Amino acid sequence: MTASVETRSEAVMAGKADKKGLRDWFNRRGWRKAVIAVPYFWLLLFFLAPFGIVLAISMADAAIAIPPFRWGSDLNGILDSLNYNYGLLVQDPLYWYGYLNSLKIAAISTVLCLVLGYPMAYGIARASGAWRNILLLLVILPFWTSFLLRIYAWMGMLNNHGAINNVLMFLHIIHEPVQLMYTNFAVYIGIVYSYLPFMILPLYANLERLDMNLNEAAMDLGSRPWRTFLDITLPLSLPGIIAGGMLVFIPATGEYVIPTLLGRADSPMIGRVLFDEFFLNRDWPVASAVAVVLLFLLVVPIMIFNHYQAHEAEAGQ
Amino acid sequence: MGKRSMFLVSVLVFGFAFLYVPILIMIGYSFNSSRLATLWGGFSLKWYPALFQNDQVMSAALLSLRIALVSATVATLFGTLAGLALARMGRFRGRTLLSGMISAPLIMPDVITGLSLLFLFVILESLTGWPAGRGATTITLAHITFSMAYVAIIVQSRLTSMDSAIEEAAMDLGSTPFRVIFDITLPIIAPAMVAGWLLSFTLSLDDLVIATFTAGPGATTLPMLIFSKVKLGMTPDINALATIIISIVAVGVSIAGFTMHRAEKQREKDIQLAIAANK
Numbered sequence: 001m002t003a004s005v006e007t008r009s010e011a012v013m014a015g016k017a018d019k020k021g022l023r024d025w026f027n028r029r030g031w032r033k034a035v036i037a038v039p040y041f042w043l044l045l046f047f048l049a050p051f052g053i054v055l056a057i058s059m060a061d062a063a064i065a066i067p068p069f070r071w072g073s074d075l076n077g078i079l080d081s082l083n084y085n086y087g088l089l090v091q092d093p094l095y096w097y098g099y100l101n102s103l104k105i106a107a108i109s110t111v112l113c114l115v116l117g118y119p120m121a122y123g124i125a126r127a128s129g130a131w132r133n134i135l136l137l138l139v140i141l142p143f144w145t146s147f148l149l150r151i152y153a154w155m156g157m158l159n160n161h162g163a164i165n166n167v168l169m170f171l172h173i174i175h176e177p178v179q180l181m182y183t184n185f186a187v188y189i190g191i192v193y194s195y196l197p198f199m200i201l202p203l204y205a206n207l208e209r210l211d212m213n214l215n216e217a218a219m220d221l222g223s224r225p226w227r228t229f230l231d232i233t234l235p236l237s238l239p240g241i242i243a244g245g246m247l248v249f250i251p252a253t254g255e256y257v258i259p260t261l262l263g264r265a266d267s268p269m270i271g272r273v274l275f276d277e278f279f280l281n282r283d284w285p286v287a288s289a290v291a292v293v294l295l296f297l298l299v300v301p302i303m304i305f306n307h308y309q310a311h312e313a314e315a316g317q
Numbered sequence: 318m319g320k321r322s323m324f325l326v327s328v329l330v331f332g333f334a335f336l337y338v339p340i341l342i343m344i345g346y347s348f349n350s351s352r353l354a355t356l357w358g359g360f361s362l363k364w365y366p367a368l369f370q371n372d373q374v375m376s377a378a379l380l381s382l383r384i385a386l387v388s389a390t391v392a393t394l395f396g397t398l399a400g401l402a403l404a405r406m407g408r409f410r411g412r413t414l415l416s417g418m419i420s421a422p423l424i425m426p427d428v429i430t431g432l433s434l435l436f437l438f439v440i441l442e443s444l445t446g447w448p449a450g451r452g453a454t455t456i457t458l459a460h461i462t463f464s465m466a467y468v469a470i471i472v473q474s475r476l477t478s479m480d481s482a483i484e485e486a487a488m489d490l491g492s493t494p495f496r497v498i499f500d501i502t503l504p505i506i507a508p509a510m511v512a513g514w515l516l517s518f519t520l521s522l523d524d525l526v527i528a529t530f531t532a533g534p535g536a537t538t539l540p541m542l543i544f545s546k547v548k549l550g551m552t553p554d555i556n557a558l559a560t561i562i563i564s565i566v567a568v569g570v571s572i573a574g575f576t577m578h579r580a581e582k583q584r585e586k587d588i589q590l591a592i593a594a595n596k
Contacts, residue, residue, distance in 0.1 A: 022484050022494060022502070023407050032406055039399035039465065040411065043418040046462040050433030053440055067439050120332045123325035135329065137574060142336050144516070144570045146523045148540050149559040152547050153339035156346060159551070161356065163342050196336065247424060254426020256526050261547065271428045275526075278432060288436075291429050302421060309420035310413075313403065313473050 051295070058085055058288035069284045085289040095290065098270040099297065105184065105259075105269060106252040109191035110199075113248045114241065116192065117199035121240075122233075124200070125207040136204070143197040151190055151261050158186050158262070186262035187269075191252050199244040206240025207233075239308060246305035250298055270294055340563065347556035364557035373542060374558065381522055381539040384453055388460035389517035393510055395461065396468025396517075400506070403469065404476035419473075422466040431530030434459045438531065451533035459531045460521040467520065468513030475509035504584075508577045515573055519566060 026032035056071075061081045063070040072078040089095040124135045142150060157163045160177040168174045180186055210233065218228045256271035263269070268276075270290065278287040347365075351358025368374055402409075403416055422430070438448055438455050448454050487497045525540040532541065546555055 022405060022481070022488070022497065026406065026494075032409075035398050036402040036406055036409055036415070039395045039402060039469065040415055042395055042462070042465070043399075043415070046434065046437065046458060047418050047422060050437040053436045054429075054433045057436060067443070116328070116332055116335070119325055119328040123329045126325070133578075135333075137571070138333055138336070140574075141567060141570060142340075144519050145340075145563045145566050146519075146540070146559070148523065148525050148543060148547070149343075149563060150340065152543070152551070152555065152559060153343040155547070155551055156343050156556075157339045163339075193335065193339070196332070250424040251426055254428050256428050257544070271426060274428045274432065278530075284436075287432060291432050294426065295429060298426075302424060305424055306417050306420045309423075309470070310416045313416070313470065313477060 054288045054291050057284055058082075058292050060285045060288075062283045062285050067284065068282060081285065085285050086293070088286060089289060089293055094268075094273060095270075098268055098273040099293070101267060102253045102255075102269040102271065103297070105187055105191070106249050106255075109188055109195070109252050110245050110249045112188060112192045113196055113199040114245065117196055117203060117244065118241075120196075121200045121203035121207055124204055125210075139197050139200050139204075143201075147194055148257060150194060151258055154186070154190055154193060155181065155261065158189070181262065182264050184264065184267065187259050190258040190262045191248075191255065194258065195248040195252060198247040202243040202247065203237065203240040206237050206243075210236055239312075242304065243308045243312070246301050246308070250301050250305065253298060254294060343556055344560045344563070346551075347553060347560040349553050349556075352553065364554045365561075367554060368557055368561070371554075373537075374539075377537050377539045377542040380453060380536065384457050384460060384538065385518045385521035388457045388464055388521045389514050391457075392461045392464035392517040393468050393514040396465035396513055397472050397506065397510055399465060399469035400472025400476060400509075404473045405481065419466050419469045422463045423470070425463075427524075427526035428530075430463065431459070431527040434462070434527065435530045451531060452536040455531045455533070456528050456536065456538065459527050460517075460524060463524075463527070464513075464517035464520055467516050468510070471513045471516070472506050472509045475506050479505050508580065511573065511577065515570070519570075522562075 023032065026035065057069055059078050059082050060069040060071045061077075061084075062068060072081055089099075120139075124132055124139070127135055155162075158180040159165075160179070160181070162180070164180060165174070165177040169177070214232050214236075215228050218232055219225070223231070253269075254271045254274075255269060256275050259269040259272050260275075263272075274287055274290045274294070277283055277290055281287075346357075348360050348362065349357055350361030350363065399415065399419055403412070403419070434455075435451070438451055438458075442448060442450070448458070484497050484501055487501055488494065492500070523540060524538075525544050528538050529541055529544075532538065543555060543558065546552065
């Protein structure tokens with residue numbers, strides 16, 4: 001016992017402390033398995049397995065039954081269903097246009113979030129102690145308050161008798177209300193508004209850690225502020241840009257609430273198409289196929305995000 | 318440098334105005350006596366008591382609170398285990414999959430999560446008879462699943478930023494593993510668990526899409542009720558309801574943040590004192 005304590009403290013002093021303490025004990029009692037297994041099986045059952053079911057149902061035929069689908073009795077039947085469900089997504093513009101429209105709107109919104117969020121994150125990271133905490137709280141607070149209600153708040157801003165039109169008419173910039181609600185413009189506003197904190201927070205975490213000495217060194221050597229920013233700060237903050245971008249782009253692509261409340265009915269995003277396919281058409285197989293293709297389109301961004309998140313978690317945020 | 322600061326300050330002012338003006342205007346209109354939500358008809362508080370007499374609103378609010386309490390508590394428990402597994406249990410088979418299943422729910426579009434969970438519940442019921450039908454239980458199960466991911470990330474980053482040498486030192490000094498967990502590990506991750514619980518609670522209260530998929534015909538949560546009303550346009554009673562919800566969350570989060578900030582400062586001071594005393 002004494003010997004082992006001595007070897008351990010020697011190891012600690014040598015800076016080579018093995019990180020086993022609690023883990024060893026957990027191992028001996030078999031608790032380690034329990035700590036890992038409980039969340040593991042929960043997520044396997046309630047997060048991963050459901051995707052398999054969606055994939056399986058996308059290979060079925062809609063039927064008048066409970067639940068409302070039937071798998072083909074042989075391989076040919078299943079291939080027919082596959083062909084029909086996924087073929088529909090290619091042939092009917094409702095679906096393929098929905099995907100393209102969603103990707104376009106999500107991409108533009110992500111860029112808008114970055115353009116507004118980057119200087120905000122930079123400003124917060126460079127603010128002095130007390131200010132920094134207050135500004136950070138102000139960014140986090142909307143993230144905690146209801147998403148639905150914040151979109152609702154914008155309905156009051158954008159409608160024909162809403163705040164924006166009233167102010168513009170009061171200033172005599174316009175003489176008649178401008179149609180702002182139920183436009184793509186309203187959807188961009190809604191997405192940027194809802195997802196801005198998701199862009200700012202990872203960017204802030206990244207920018208706050210940057211070594212300002214590098215900037216000063218570059219400036220001392222005669223670099224202009226703008227060049228210093230482009231050559232040093234921007235490349236170093238790339239991980240934050242990627243994380244923030246993915247946190248906005250991925251959920252925005254599948255967004256349902258914002259396009260439904262603020263957007264045009266004739267230019268739906270795919271989240272709304274999926275929702276209506278399920279709740280209005282009650283076509284489970286086609287709804288599943290829509291979900292499978294959406295997931296497929298998002299697989300690469302999701303993997304980039306997971307990679308970043310795992311990396312960040314190991315480093316300790 | 319001065320010019321750039323001016324630029325940053327104006328972007329910050331614009332950004333925060335963008336974030337807060339719509340909410341402030343919405344709160345303002347909750348005191349509007351006119352039934353037309355967009356025309357000002359004078360100051361009135363009448364929409365607030367009316368809410369509490371509305372049975373539909375009250376029962377939806379109670380259902381949402383019940384689901385949020387249960388799901389936040391279970392999610393905190395499971396999420397903490399997942400955070401411990403990722404930060405303190407070393408390498409194990411399937412670790413990459415676990416960390417993927419922890420970070421993917423943060424970004425998965427709600428329509429996909431909702432649809433896939435509903436299908437799972439339907440298939441499970443037809444295979445095992447459980448869960449019988451859909452309602453509060455299935456919504457709770459769904460909320461536990463996405464909330465525990467948030468808790469796990471918060472707890473994991475807290476544990477990674479904390480030096481495990483403290484735990485090892487305590488064990489070397491003869492402390493039993495149980496004492497180490499209760500005296501050292503838990504107090505250190507407690508703020509993360511509180512933050513995780515609060516976040517899970519508000520996420521559950523806020524969720525519309527996943528709840529709509531996993532709710533049966535009988536269960537209507539508060540966001541589902543609000544959404545069905547909001548689709549028809551703005552009304553002052555929704556503004557009043559929104560004001561109440563946002564005020565509670567804002568006050569709650571500020572108090573929690575302030576308390577945790579102080580506790581953290583105190584803990585750092587204690588550590589400094591302990592180090593100074595040992596010198």
